[in-house]
Amino acid sequence: MADDLVNVTIDGMQVAVPKGTPIIEAAKQAGILVPHYCYHPSLPSPAVCRMCLVEVEKAPKLMPACVTTVAEGQVVHVNSPGAQKAREGVLEFLLINHPLDCPICDQAGECELQNYVFQEGRAGTRYAEYAKRYSPVEDFGPDILYVPNRCILCTRCVRFMEDVAxxxxxxxxERGDRAYIGISPDEQLDHAWSGNVVDLCPVGSLLSKDFLHKARAWDLDKTASVCPGCTQGCNISIDTRDDVVVRLRPRPNLEVNRHFICDYGRMNYRWMNRGDRIEAPLVRDGARHIATDWDTALARLDQIVRGASGSAVILASGRASTESLGLVRRLLDRFDVTAAVQVPLGEEAPLARVPNLALRRERAPNLAGAELLGYTPHWEAAMREVLGAAVVVVLDADLSELDEAALAAAPGMLVVLGTTFADGLRNAELVLPLTNMAEENGTYINRDLRIQRYQQAKSQPGMARPAWWVAGEVLAGPGPSPSAPSTAAEAFELLGERWPVFAGLTYRDLGYTGARLDRAEPARAAVAR
Amino acid sequence: MSGKTGHGTTSTEEYAPVFAGPPRARLEELFALYPTKQACLLPALWIVQEERGWISERAIGEVAEVLGLTPAYVKGVVTFYTMYHTHPVGRHFIQVCTTTPCNICGAEDVVKALLQETGCGELGATSPDGRFTVIEVECLGACGFATPILVDNDFVENVTPEKVPGILQRYQ
Amino acid sequence: MGYPHPSHPKETPVLSKHFGDPEARTFDGWVKHGGYEALRKAVGMTREAIIEEVKASGLRGRGGAGFPTGLKWSFMPKEAVKPHYLVCNADESEPGTFKDREIMRWTPHALIEGCAIGAYAIGAERCYIYIRGEFTEPWRVMSNAVDEAVARGALGANVFGSGKRVEMILHRGAGAYICGEETAMMNSIEGKRGNPRIKPPFPAVAGLFGMPTTINNVETLAAVPHILNRGAEWYKGLCLGNPKSTGTKLVSVCGHVQRPGNYEVVMGTPVREILYDMCGGPLPGRTFKAVIPGGSSVPIMTIEEAEAALFDYEGIVAQGSMLGSAGMIVMDDTTDMVYQIWRLAKFYAHESCAQCTQCREGTAWTTRIFERILSGKGKQEDFQLLLELSENMTGKTICVLSDSCAAPVVSGIQKFRSEFEAYIAGAREPAMAAV
Incomplete structure (x- = not known):
């Protein structure tokens, strides 16, 4: 391997990087950001913005760091006076026609033009006497607006649609300074992955209509998470403003989704903000339900699972965490359990040029996790079992009217752990308020058996708790108990006792980009990072 | 954003395809000259312009279809090359060189004479009788014969303001 | 010869010998003048032998860069594992240059023969000749000549019975100066916007359609048959003292001279002789002021510098400019230098492909500063601004279009500053309305 490493010195920092690495990536290894616009690690590099010009010793002129690859013994200066002057020149050229309308621009605060100009641009303009180029805003598609005035023609959007999608x-x-990003009148930017152009745009030229004027970038809190949209498990950031989710954006993970997410996943967040939530545990009192405290509710749940025998059915949401699915399943270990996970189906939408990346048919982020824990996707078969079951647990499943009618007719005890309380489940003995995935920590296991953590992005409503907490408390027995998990990490570690595939694995092992469960040797839970 | 028309303005009108009959045969011949269909784009656009006088959005769509490209891609190419017309032009299209070598030899006076004699009034406009459109172009590559003009496909050299009326006579 | 004028005794007509002679346009006429002998000879030689002969001749690219032709050919892979391509650059669009047009108009078979030899030498079975869209007449002439050459067995699957295949395809440009840049030309042939490509990869490795490709200028290729016919030594001998620049060179002279036209001179001929003897000197009552010697992209020379220069690659460099494409734009004392440099900047702003930031924005901004100066609103600070912008536009982009815009600006300010000062001081009437 060492033969394939090349030693380079970048601004005095020595790094060894694989042969063929562009200088811009080698600089990242050295902790140096080379300012750039057109370069993007998931797109082909055209070297057109000329922002990343650096001084390479012995080269006759400044070299673009995005396409110049490292060479043994190379000495690179990113912050030499010559390179800085060149960047200052590019920034000045980019600004002459830029409207500087940052106060009304969604990108402000996360704009690479703003940032680099702030960092090393000129203090004033020398282009004061001329009118700036002006073109009206264009509607590019269902969720995308193009603001040509702000465009710096880095062409990332064009390359994404052409080379990736x-x-x-x-x-x-057109040509010269008349050039702009165009679309044909008969076409729309409505590809299943087109929203990525908004993220890729380094300035505020391509905007999401959904996010338009919703928040200033600096008011957003960003939380590392995993897309709950399908079994792909794209890494995302949940951006909230004042505890409300305002957008989902891709979070880079070269193994899973590179830098992209699909539009379905991107828009699939409104339910996270639902207001009609259960905020306290409810116990049935004849025809009505009465709010109570957790101690009372947990005692009642304990009573139910210990007081019955025979068979039990779990009807779980495909968005339930591995921890919740596991501990709820364990809670019913005394029973003959039929556990089903709900898997809504949709159309598959691959991102053409990225291997193994698609919006999957199975719109359940934790289908693989559920299956490892003994849940089946055979929903109808499980529904048929409810009539003979002593206990039925609904784990935040989204039930159809038919399902609800079947549950209403079931003679066993019905326990609902949910974020909302459906009218059709009035016969539930116990209704316990759950957090949704944006309100808790947890893990999902994607279709390639990659287990990935997601983190709490907003506060839970009222007394809502994760399902693993509910099950963990009951499993540990009444009263304070050291064996009850108090964090998702602890709940996760409990899974290994019952399912060897998780034995020895901790949240620390998973990091923020996850790890693959080795299918061949589940007992050792080998982790391939 | 010059050169852009409103979205979908032409989509409901009748459109007769360019690539039928002899133009289609010419297109098929092109396929043998290049290893990719994409490479036939410039010649295919020339065929459209010869047949229709200009390249409409619908024609862009047709070219895209016959070459397996997208309309947006084709449009990006069309707007790169200044000889392709994205709007209808007069029956006779006059291009006058005014770049430095011709400029120092009086090309701007030739432009004035052409605008006046054709009745176009301004560059890029079509004369009221629909006969002429005059545009200024960059170097025509005949600097020793200042001022050259290109009327349709005819290259006319050594044009002076005095010669303009006589030249225009030939194009009705 | 100085077409459209009779040959001047100080010329050495080789390529231009038959300019103006309609008979030379035909296959038979060309054969009568000794045409196609070189091709017949070439197909009996090895590829290496042809390349060696061209290397030995000292022939350098006539399109502007002056790169040794034989060396360029030798970069092509020895074995044609993938298809190889020859591209002939007939996009002549450098302001001031109009020599390739005459080669194609009058001696199309010279070019076809040169292309065929070149194609064979680099292992290509296909040659694309990229002719700019505005060249309607050269297109017709070339088109007929290719048909004739195919019919007579000079082109096709079996060149003169040698078993060698050379196909020739004419590709028409559509109005884009930048397509004269070799990688932009390849994109244009591929049906793309004529954007220059980043190098590496170099064309000899991955060029047209990703295959090994060589691109040569019309005049370069047209010289090749003469070299094969008369030998490298003869060609090398066409040189007045500087062995780095050999052969004859077509000079396109335009602007304020008595007899503008194409003149063919031996490398090293004094520029003075071209200006005064061949072109007849300035127009009556005028004096020369400036010369742009190599097409509009090179630094402007004062007439003193031009008169002191020898006409070859090194001779022009010694006087502060470049030979470029040898399109000589001659300006006399009536010329408003500020106005004409503005016109050049406008040209580059119009032709910028829009890829690189410095070029896209810099050419347009430079143009606007000139417009402000010309409208009487210039400022002293504009000198520094123009020079700084030019500095930012030089050596920083994918191709040299933005450098080309900067060259006349920088040299113009250096050498004709007083003309700028006159506008700025209000000593000269504004040449255009306020912008």
Whole structure:
């Protein structure tokens, strides 16, 4: 391996990087950010913005760090006077026609033009006497607006659609300073992955209509999470403002989703903000339900699971965490259990040029996790079992009217652990308020058996708790108990006792980009990072 | 954003495809000259312009279809090359070189004469009788024969303001 | 010869010998003038032998860069594992240059023959000739000549019965100066916007359609048959003292001279002789002021510098400019230098492909500063601003279009500053309305 490493010195820092690495990536290894616009690690590099010009000793002129690859013994200066002057020049050119409308621009605060100009641009303009180029805002598609005035023609959007999505509906039109990003009148930017152009745009030129003027970037709290949209398990950031989720964005993970998420996943967040939530445990009192405290509710649950025998059915949401699915399953270990996980189906939408990346048909982020824990996707079969079951637990499943009718007719005890309380489940003995995935910590296991953590992005409503906490408390017995898990990490570690595939694995092992469960040797829970 | 038309303005009108009959045969011949269909784009656009006088959004769509490209891609290419017309032009299209070598030899006076004699009034406009459109172009590559003009496909050299009326006579 | 004028005794017509002679346009006429002998000879030689002969001749690229042609050919892979391509650059669009047009108009078979030899030498079975869209007449002439050459067996699957295949395809440009840049030309042939590509990869490794490709200028290729016919030594001998620049060179002279036209001179001929003897000197009552010697992209020379220069690659460099494409724009004392440099900047702003930031924005901004100066609103600070912008536009982009815009600006300010000062001081009437 050492033969394939190349030693370079970048601003005095020595690094060894694989042969063929572009200088811009080698600089990252050295902890140095080379300012850039057109370069993006998940797109081909055209070297057009000329922002990343660096001084390479012995080279006759400044070299673009994005396409110049490292060479043994190379000495690079990112912050030499010559390179800085060149960048200052590029920034000045980019600004002459830029409207500087940062106060009304969604990108402000996370704008690479703003940031680099702040960092090393000129203090004033020398382009004062001329009118700036002006073109009206254009509607590019269902969720995308193009603001040509702010465009710096880095062409990331064009390359994404052409080289990654393989659907070139964007172009560079015209030439010289008349050039702009164009779209054909008969086409729309409505590809299943087109929202990525908004993230890729380094300035505020491509905007999401959904996010338009919703928040200033600096008011957002960003939380590392995993997309709950399908079995792909794309890494995302949940951005909240004042405890409300306002957008989902991709979080880089080269193994899973590179830098992208699909539009379905991107828009699939409104339920996280639902207001009609259960905020306290409810116990049935004849025809009505009465709010109570957790001690009372947990005691009642304990009573139910210990007081019955025979068979039990679990009807779980495909969005339930591994921890919740596992501990709820353990809670019913005394029974003959049929556990089912709900898997809504949709159309598969691959991102053409990225291997193994698609919006999957199975719209359940934890299907693989559920299956490892003994849940089946055979929903109807499980529904048929409810009639003979002593206990039925609904774990935040989204039930159809037919399902609800079947549960109403079931003779056993019905326990609902949910974020909302459906009218059709009035016969539930116990209704316990759950957090949704944005309100808790947990893990999902994607279709490639990659287990990934997501983190709490907003506060839970009222007394809502994760399902693993509910099950963990009951499993540990009444009263304070050291064996009851108090964190998702502890709940996760409990899984190994019952399912060897998780034995020895901790949250620390998973990090923030997850780890693959080795299917071949589940007992050792080998982790391939 | 010059050169852009409103979205979908032409989509409901009748459109007769360019690539039928002889133009289709010419297109098929092109396929043999290049290893990719994409490479036939410039010649295919020339065929459209010869047949229709300009390249409409619908024609862009047709070219995209016959070459397996997207309309947006084709449009990006069309707007790169200044000889392709994205709007209808007069029956005779006049291009006058005014770049430095011709400029120092009086090309701007030739432009004035052409605008006046054709009745176009301004560059890029079509004369009221629909006969001419005059545009200024960059170097025509005949600097020793200042001022050259290109009327349709005819290259006319050594044009002076005095010669303009006589030249225009030939194009009705 | 100085077409459209009779040959001047100080010329050495080789390529231009038959300019103006309609007979030379035909296959038979060309054969009568000794045409296609070189191709017949070439197909009996090895590829290496041809490349060696061209290397030995000292022939350098006539398109502007002056790169040794034989060396360029030798970069092509020895074995044609993948298809190889020859591209002939007939996009002549450098302001001031109009020599390739005459080669194609009058001696199309010279170019076809040169292309065929070149294609064979680099292992290519296909040659694309990229002719700029505005060249309607050269297109017609070339088109007929290619048909004729195919019919007569000079092109096709079996060149003159040698078993060698050379196909020739004419590709029409559509109005884009930048397509004269070799990688932009390849993109244009591939049906793309004519954007220059980043190098590496170099064309000899991955060029047209990703295959090994060589791109040569029309005049370069047209010289090749003469070299094969008369030998490298003869060609090398066409040189007045500087062995780095050999052969004859077509000079396109335009602007304020008595007889503008194409003149063919031996490398090293004094520029003075071209200006005064061949072109007849300035127009009556005028005096020369400036010369742009190599197409508009090179630094402007004062007439003193031009008169002191020898006409070859090194001779022009010694006087502060470059030979470029040898399109000589001559300006006399009536010329408003500020106005004409503005016109050049406008040209580059119009032709910028829009890829690189410095070029896209810099050419347009430079143009606007000139417009402000010309409208009487210039400021002293504009000198520094223009020079700083030019500095930021030089050596920083994918191709040299933005450098080309900067060259006349920088040299213009250096050498004709007083003309700028006159506008700024209000001593000269504004040349255009306020912008």
């Amino acid at each position: 393989d659907t070139p509906v964007l172009n560079v039109s």
